[in-house]
Amino acid sequence: MQVWNWGAIAGFTGALTTLLAGIIALYISSKWRYEKNSEVLSNEAAKILTTIQDFKEKLAQIQSLMMDIEYNGSYKTDVEELKEVARKLRDRSLLFSELITNKKDLVLEITVISYKFYYETRDLGELTTKDIITSPNIRTLVERFVSEIENPRDIIKTYFLYGKIK
Numbered sequence: 001m002q003v004w005n006w007g008a009i010a011g012f013t014g015a016l017t018t019l020l021a022g023i024i025a026l027y028i029s030s031k032w033r034y035e036k037n038s039e040v041l042s043n044e045a046a047k048i049l050t051t052i053q054d055f056k057e058k059l060a061q062i063q064s065l066m067m068d069i070e071y072n073g074s075y076k077t078d079v080e081e082l083k084e085v086a087r088k089l090r091d092r093s094l095l096f097s098e099l100i101t102n103k104k105d106l107v108l109e110i111t112v113i114s115y116k117f118y119y120e121t122r123d124l125g126e127l128t129t130k131d132i133i134t135s136p137n138i139r140t141l142v143e144r145f146v147s148e149i150e151n152p153r154d155i156i157k158t159y160f161l162y163g164k165i166k
Contacts, residue, residue, distance in 0.1 A: 044096045045160035051089045058082045062121055063141045066132045075125035086114040110152045117145050
């Protein structure tokens with residue numbers, strides 16, 4: 001007849017259960033961290049997309065003012081507001097770059113594009129109304145911005161939708 005040592009079995013079972021609970025907790029924690037990271041990336045991407053849209057709208061507003069032959073006001077305030085949106089876009093992009101490990105060049109690309117159009121708009125604002133209206137650049141200002149920002153915007157959209165690059 002075989003005698004079972006129930007105390008040893010209970011101790012072994014308790015230790016095994018504790019180990020298993022720890023492994024499950026580690027797994028859940030890992031999944032939660034991944035999901036939280038995806039959520040943070042998605043939120044920051046949404047902020048960048050909103051700021052890109054703000055930049056586009058401000059650019060369109062300035063373009064409209066510059067194309068208005070009867071407008072005799074200054075564009076200085078509008079151009080300064082555009083500069084502030086460009087700064088905001090740069091700052092949001094820099095924060096985003098700290099969160100991602102790949103696509104660091106994305107920040108540089110967004111910053112270069114936004115400042116390129118800011119400087120172009122600023123320079124156009126210093127021309128006379130007649131020169132502005134006859135300038136071929138003013139007619140395509142917003143379209144060129146949309147075209148150039150399309151690729152980085154699509155990458156940011158992917159982060160917004162999925163929290164990572166698919």
